[in-house]
Amino acid sequence: MRNNVDVNAEDYLISHGVKPSVQRLAIMNYLFSHKTHPTADEIYMSLHSEIVTLSKTTVYNTLKLLAEKGAILALGVDDKNMRFDGDISAHAHFFCTKCGRVYDFGFEIMAKINSLASVSAEGYRIDDSQLNCKGICSECARLEAESE
Ligand SMILES: [Zn+2]
Numbered sequence: 001m002r003n004n005v006d007v008n009a010e011d012y013l014i015s016h017g018v019k020p021s022v023q024r025l026a027i028m029n030y031l032f033s034h035k036t037h038p039t040a041d042e043i044y045m046s047l048h049s050e051i052v053t054l055s056k057t058t059v060y061n062t063l064k065l066l067a068e069k070g071a072i073l074a075l076g077v078d079d080k081n082m083r084f085d086g087d088i089s090a091h092a093h094f095f096c097t098k099c100g101r102v103y104d105f106g107f108e109i110m111a112k113i114n115s116l117a118s119v120s121a122e123g124y125r126i127d128d129s130q131l132n133c134k135g136i137c138s139e140c141a142r143l144e145a146e147s148e
């Protein structure tokens with residue numbers, strides 16, 4: 001699921017128990033093609049010129065529904081804004097406090113953690129696990145070093 005640009009959004013929504021509508025398909029396709037972990041506002045700003053009937057409330061409600069159905073991830077990596085991810089495979093996130101970008105990493109580590117947790121005898125059923133890290137990304141660190 002890491003590279004899911006070729007996934008048909010309609011089939012994808014149906015497989016997650018979500019009835020596909022024009023708005024839902026547009027939002028799902030946006031998340032498939034934008035790996036930037038956008039905020040709800042960013043998604044709204046990009047889509048409302050194409051779909052004039054799209055309201056901010058619809059975007060918020062759709063994202064909430066998609067996250068509840070497990071079709072997308074709602075990330076708490078950024079304190080100020082909820083971020084959304086169309087890649088639901090287990091991976092960790094890195095938030096750069098300087099440029100605000102959210103990066104993917106730790107695919108192998110998270111898969112290992114989830115498989116360890118699922119075989120643990122403690123009886124917990126894990127539906128969601130997030131590993132969020134914060135700091136300065138390599139690009140910002142490089143720019144910082146250059147300006148010194
Ligand atoms: Zn950065």
Ligand SMILES: [Zn+2]
Nearest residue numbers: 085087093104
């Ligand atoms: Zn991600």
